[in-house]
Amino acid sequence: MHKLYNNNLLAPGHTACRGCGEALGARLVLNAAGPKTIVTNATGCLEVFSTRYPQSAWEVPWIHSLFENSAAVASGVAAALKSMGREDEARVIAQGGDGGTADIGLQALSGTLERGDDVLYVCYDNEAYMNTGVQRSGLTPPGAHTTTSPVGKVSIGNKTNKKDLPSIVAAHHIPYMATASVGFPADLQRKVKKAVSIKGPKYIQVFVPCPLGWGSDPALTIKIAKLIVETALFPLYEKEDGKLTSLRKLVKRKPVSEYFKLQKRFAHLFKTEEGKREMERIQAIADKNAEEYGLTSKPKAP
Amino acid sequence: MKEIRIHGRGGQGVVTAADLLAVAAFHDGKYAQAFPSFGSERMGAPVESFVKISKETVRSKTQVHKPDFLIIQDPTLFLGVDVLRGLKKDGLIIVNTDKKPEELNIKNGFRILTIPATDIALEILGRPIPNTTLLGAFAGATGIVSIEAIEKSIKGRFPGSLAEKNLKATKAAYKRIKE
Amino acid sequence: MSIEVFIYPGTSVENKTGSWRVFWPKYLHDKCIGCGNCVTFCPEGCVAGKGRGREATYEADMDFCKGCGICAEECPVNDIEMVREEV
Amino acid sequence: MFAAIEGSLAVAEAVKRCKPDVVSAYPITPQTHIIEELAKMIANGELKAEYVNVESEHSAASVVLGASATGARAYTATTSQGLLLMVEVLYCIAGLRLPVVLGAANRAVSAPINIWNDFQDTMAARDTGWIQLYAENNQEASDLHIQAYKIAENKDVRLPVMVCMDGYLITHSIEPVRIPSKEEVDKFLPSYRPEHCLTTKEPLTFGYLMGSEGYMETRYLIHEAMENAKGVIEDVAKDFSSVFGRFCGGLVEEYRLDNAQFVFVSMGTMVGVIKEAVDALRTEGKKVGALKIRSFRPFPKEAVIKALKGAAGVMVIEKDVSLGSAGALALEVKDTLYGLKKMPKVKGYIAGLGGREVLNETIVKALTLFDSDVKEPVFLDLKESVEGRKYA
Numbered sequence: 001m002h003k004l005y006n007n008n009l010l011a012p013g014h015t016a017c018r019g020c021g022e023a024l025g026a027r028l029v030l031n032a033a034g035p036k037t038i039v040t041n042a043t044g045c046l047e048v049f050s051t052r053y054p055q056s057a058w059e060v061p062w063i064h065s066l067f068e069n070s071a072a073v074a075s076g077v078a079a080a081l082k083s084m085g086r087e088d089e090a091r092v093i094a095q096g097g098d099g100g101t102a103d104i105g106l107q108a109l110s111g112t113l114e115r116g117d118d119v120l121y122v123c124y125d126n127e128a129y130m131n132t133g134v135q136r137s138g139l140t141p142p143g144a145h146t147t148t149s150p151v152g153k154v155s156i157g158n159k160t161n162k163k164d165l166p167s168i169v170a171a172h173h174i175p176y177m178a179t180a181s182v183g184f185p186a187d188l189q190r191k192v193k194k195a196v197s198i199k200g201p202k203y204i205q206v207f208v209p210c211p212l213g214w215g216s217d218p219a220l221t222i223k224i225a226k227l228i229v230e231t232a233l234f235p236l237y238e239k240e241d242g243k244l245t246s247l248r249k250l251v252k253r254k255p256v257s258e259y260f261k262l263q264k265r266f267a268h269l270f271k272t273e274e275g276k277r278e279m280e281r282i283q284a285i286a287d288k289n290a291e292e293y294g295l296t297s298k299p300k301a302p
Numbered sequence: 303m304k305e306i307r308i309h310g311r312g313g314q315g316v317v318t319a320a321d322l323l324a325v326a327a328f329h330d331g332k333y334a335q336a337f338p339s340f341g342s343e344r345m346g347a348p349v350e351s352f353v354k355i356s357k358e359t360v361r362s363k364t365q366v367h368k369p370d371f372l373i374i375q376d377p378t379l380f381l382g383v384d385v386l387r388g389l390k391k392d393g394l395i396i397v398n399t400d401k402k403p404e405e406l407n408i409k410n411g412f413r414i415l416t417i418p419a420t421d422i423a424l425e426i427l428g429r430p431i432p433n434t435t436l437l438g439a440f441a442g443a444t445g446i447v448s449i450e451a452i453e454k455s456i457k458g459r460f461p462g463s464l465a466e467k468n469l470k471a472t473k474a475a476y477k478r479i480k481e
Numbered sequence: 482m483s484i485e486v487f488i489y490p491g492t493s494v495e496n497k498t499g500s501w502r503v504f505w506p507k508y509l510h511d512k513c514i515g516c517g518n519c520v521t522f523c524p525e526g527c528v529a530g531k532g533r534g535r536e537a538t539y540e541a542d543m544d545f546c547k548g549c550g551i552c553a554e555e556c557p558v559n560d561i562e563m564v565r566e567e568v
Numbered sequence: 569m570f571a572a573i574e575g576s577l578a579v580a581e582a583v584k585r586c587k588p589d590v591v592s593a594y595p596i597t598p599q600t601h602i603i604e605e606l607a608k609m610i611a612n613g614e615l616k617a618e619y620v621n622v623e624s625e626h627s628a629a630s631v632v633l634g635a636s637a638t639g640a641r642a643y644t645a646t647t648s649q650g651l652l653l654m655v656e657v658l659y660c661i662a663g664l665r666l667p668v669v670l671g672a673a674n675r676a677v678s679a680p681i682n683i684w685n686d687f688q689d690t691m692a693a694r695d696t697g698w699i700q701l702y703a704e705n706n707q708e709a710s711d712l713h714i715q716a717y718k719i720a721e722n723k724d725v726r727l728p729v730m731v732c733m734d735g736y737l738i739t740h741s742i743e744p745v746r747i748p749s750k751e752e753v754d755k756f757l758p759s760y761r762p763e764h765c766l767t768t769k770e771p772l773t774f775g776y777l778m779g780s781e782g783y784m785e786t787r788y789l790i791h792e793a794m795e796n797a798k799g800v801i802e803d804v805a806k807d808f809s810s811v812f813g814r815f816c817g818g819l820v821e822e823y824r825l826d827n828a829q830f831v832f833v834s835m836g837t838m839v840g841v842i843k844e845a846v847d848a849l850r851t852e853g854k855k856v857g858a859l860k861i862r863s864f865r866p867f868p869k870e871a872v873i874k875a876l877k878g879a880a881g882v883m884v885i886e887k888d889v890s891l892g893s894a895g896a897l898a899l900e901v902k903d904t905l906y907g908l909k910k911m912p913k914v915k916g917y918i919a920g921l922g923g924r925e926v927l928n929e930t931i932v933k934a935l936t937l938f939d940s941d942v943k944e945p946v947f948l949d950l951k952e953s954v955e956g957r958k959y960a
Contacts (some may be wrong), residue, residue, distance in 0.1 A: 002490070002491060004491065005491065005526070005527075006496055006526050006527070006528075006529050008526040010529045011490075011491040011492075011493050011494050011526070012493065012494060012498065012526055012542070012544075012545035013492075013495060013496035013497065013498060013545060014493050014496075014511045014525075015491030015496070015498065015499075016524060018524075018547040018548065018549040019524060019549035019550070019551055020524045021524070022525040023524040023525070024522065024523070027524070027526050035768065035771070036767050037768070038638070038767075038768070040634060041775075047775075047777065048777050050493070051488070051773055051775070051776040051777050052776070052777050052778075052779075053488060053776045053777060053778040053779070053781075053782060054488050054492065054776075055488065055492040055493040055495055055496055056488045056489065056490055056491065056492050056493060056773035056776065057491070057493035058490055058491070058773050059490045059491045059771060060490070060767075060768070060771045061766040061767055061768060061770070061771045061772060061773075062773045062774065063634070063637050063664075063766055063773075063774040063775050064774070064775035064776070065630065065633055065657065065660040065664065065775050066630070066656060066657060066660060068626070069626060069627065069633075069657065071632035072622065072626070072627035072630035072631050072634070073630045073631070073633055073634035074634060075622075075627075075630075075631050075633035075634065075639075075644070076590065076592065076620070076630060076632060076633060076635040076636075076637075076638070077634040077635065077637070077638045077766060078633025078634075078895070079589075079590045079592070079618040079631065079634075079635055079640075080589055080590050080618075080634065080635035080636075080638035080639065080640035080642075081638060082618055083589040083590055083616070083617055083618040083635075083640060084589055084638075084639065084640055086638075086767075089767065089768055090768045093508065105498065107623055107624060107626075107627070108623070108624075108626070108627050108630065108856055110623065111622055111623035111624075111627050114623075115620070115621065119619075152894075182522075185521050185522070192839075211549075217550075217564075218549040218550060218551065219549060219550030219551055219553065219554040220554060221522075221524070221549070221551055221565065222522050222551055222554065222555050226593050234923070244551075252749050263532040300556075307807070319575070320742075321742050324572050324742045324743075325572045325742065326572070327572075328572035328744055331571075332741070334572055334742070334744070335741060335742065335743050336735075336741065336742040337736060337737070337741035337742065338740060339738050351837060360743075361705075361840035361841070361843050361844050362840060362841045362844045362928070363705070363737040363738075363741060363837040363840055364839070364925055364926070364927055364928075365925060367927070398685050484785055484786055484789060485764075486663075486664055486665045486774060487765075487772035487773055487774050487776075488772070488773045489772065489773070489777050490771045490772065490773060524914055561627055
């Protein structure tokens with residue numbers, strides 16, 4: 001039996017970029033879930049940087065087939081375990097990026113959740129198609145520059161709001177769902193542990209910065225992953241059987257500009273009047289989040 | 303080989319009739335093939351089904367183009383559908399109607415047999431589904447399948463009381479034709 | 482010829498990504514309070530340590546460290562210094 | 569049990585006796601009766617399996633992929649658009665060397681939407697790495713399903729198998745079928761024990777990324793497995809006959825090829841019509857015969873050469889068309905015979921698209937047109953009113 005490197009279920013030697021939030025997120029998730037886990041993976045950065053033949057970074061049984069079917073493959077794994085009386089052998093985790101989850105894989109995800117399959121789906125949200133070179137996804141936030149929502153003379157970057165995927169997931173009335181960020185690893189790992197202890201469909205959306213796609217300093221991955229939460233743009237919460245059971249409150253909310261200024265994808269917002277107006281609009285989204293979720297006792301913009 | 307074409311409307315059990323007839327022929331020790339006209343037709347639309355009965359294996363999976371027998375489950379079909387197409391010269395038409403054959407205005411000199419199958423079905427089954435009743439008439443008129451085989455076929459297809467009711471209707475029609 | 486449809490677990494350790502570094506994290510072992518941030522936040526999972534609290538000594542495995550600088554950034558007592566690699 | 573039974577039900581009975589652990593499918597006409605029957609068997613406890621209701625064929629294929637990779641025996645069925653939606657996953661199932669069995673109720677593809685039988689759907693999936701077997705009648709559809717698992721799970725093959733059966737003509741028709749007993753199937757088909765699968769006992773990584781250093785070799789190895797499958801398909805047919813007492817399988821079936829000058833080559837239920845036509849033509853003194861291609865993938869080149877090398881003329885009639893070229897089967901046959909010392913003349917015909925009936929007359933017409941200079945592929949029974957008109 002070979003020895004795990006530093007007790008990690010995602011071994012080093014993978015080819016993720018320096019400072020990759022997704023590599024960190026996957027390692028934290030797997031370590032929390034433990035070795036009795038079977039993982040299905042959507043096509044994307046995570047799959048590409050971890051399984052280049054003949055080397056694998058995974059220490060758990062793992063399978064990838066396509067972009068949009070991670071959830072459905074996981075359903076097949078869960079059905080097989082159940083049918084063969086191997087349910088106690090492993091928990092099933094389906095993984096995907098934001099494109100593989102919120103866009104092309106949304107239908108399969110919905111199917112898995114709706115059927116009540118015993119699967120934890122983890123979406124690593126880095127807000128664009130990074131594997132193919134930073135194209136816009138349904139989870140790309142407004143104002144962000146990507147290669148398919150570029151900033152131009154008549155464009156301020158991505159024009160659409162970030163799809164509220166957690167609410168779409170919540171509408172399936174599953175037993176457990178949560179949002180998390182690699183900026184708060186203890187919180188993330190606690191949520192994973194809780195999720196895998198529950199039978200039925202579970203969902204966790206993990207915010208994972210992408211230094212390459214966002215134009216951020218690799219060293220600031222954690223700082224950025226904290227800031228998005230602290231601005232109220234990405235509230236951290238848990239819902240069990242549809243009820244909000246935990247919420248990460250904010251002592252002092254930070255302005256979105258503080259989060260934006262660390263990333264080149266938002267740099268244009270600081271340069272023009274139009275950019276500033278867009279920034280104000282996004283600040284209003286954060287304010288609304290803070291109010292709706294009750295993130296601060298005094299929900300007003302700082 | 304004897305070929306039967308059944309005409310009716312969606313919801314009248316046209317496909318079931320063909321199935322029951324084929325299974326009955328099989329019970330009689332014959333080779334039988336049945337299939338519907340595979341429409342995406344909805345309730346009320348004209349539909350057809352086909353049955354081939356032979357002493358030997360029937361290899362051609364084709365529709366019935368030159369029928370020996372026609373079963374017409376709804377006389378209104380004469381108006382819109384060329385139900386008589388391909389019928390052999392000595393072919394027999396069994397029509398569900400309370401009219402007499404000569405009242406149907408069908409020329410060409412085909413043999414015609416009429417039976418008020420819907421009335422019988424309504425009386426016995428309580429529903430206007432004439433398919434099993436017409437099978438009783440078919441067995442009585444042609445002898446291609448035995449009434450015992452049809453009985454077996456119906457019992458294999460429907461649950462208890464529904465099978466009994468259908469059998470009653472089938473036998474009523476069989477008797478009526480025999481008499 | 483034989484190519485299996487699977488590959489063996491954890492074999493990525495054969496790929497020494499340490500060569501990617503431009504800066505390397507120098508663990509000063511001076512002010513360390515043993516919080517473990519450097520271990521937790523490493524995207525490679527290549528930081529490990531011995532001891533507890535102020536006795537703790539952490540090190541990044543230079544075979545794999547890509548020099549992202551997260552550990553230095555997240556060290557609450559600035560006990561890790563990013564140093565330029567020299568050839 | 570010998571019973572007059574609908575093709576779909578006969579297939580479901582066969583699948584049940586193969587004891588799949590996981591069944592997943594999405595409803596689509598004319599495949600529905602198969603999966604409804606399997607769902608019923610599972611609901612009644614007759615078949616101990618998980619039935620996974622999915623939201624698309626893409627997911628149905630993905631579910632059986634996941635299940636098979638976990639070591640389960642898995643089954644799915646589909647047709648037409650559903651099969652096309654699955655194609656992406658079908659490549660993966662073959663690439664991962666998973667012995668899934670799929671029942672394909674052959675149907676035309678859109679547009680125009682047409683739910684009736686032809687082979688354009690499975691022909692679009694012919695390069696996915698799946699073995700494709702085509703059934704002539706209900707008995708074959710049932711028997712080939714049982715053989716499919718044995719072929720797929722053979723360690724020298726390890727490829728998924730698609731059992732192709734004419735939509736409606738098989739799925740919805742009633743015919744007498746010998747349904748094997750549980751004991752016979754148990755004797756014939758051992759339980760499935762893959763050497764490697766997704767298990768925490770051996771945490772392997774499946775579905776890795778591979779560059780140009782090895783991808784081509786994986787393709788070559790699938791091709792080699794297809795070549796191996798030729799022998800396995802024949803062996804499994806022999807095993808089948810020794811257990812079940814009837815021969816129903818193998819790569820091809822020769823029909824009245826003794827001294828045959830002209831040979832019809834075809835697949836599926838059309839072969840039944842051709843056999844009848846051959847008998848009729850023989851009584852007229854015409855030296856004709858037929859060759860049924862049961863295995864289209866792998867394509868049995870050797871068996872085809874053996875069957876056709878003495879013929880003067882070969883007429884390939886098929887229910888598919890590679891638009892702008894010819895019928896897929898005709899291309900295979902021509903390629904196979906090319907370069908023979910005495911190469912028969914081959915003519916390709918397209919027939920029966922979108923459920924148009926192929927009748928005895930259709931077959932006879934193919935023979936009459938053999939020496940004509942009608943351009944290939946010859947569309948049989950094409951309506952005069954359509955010829956020369958624009959489709960716009």
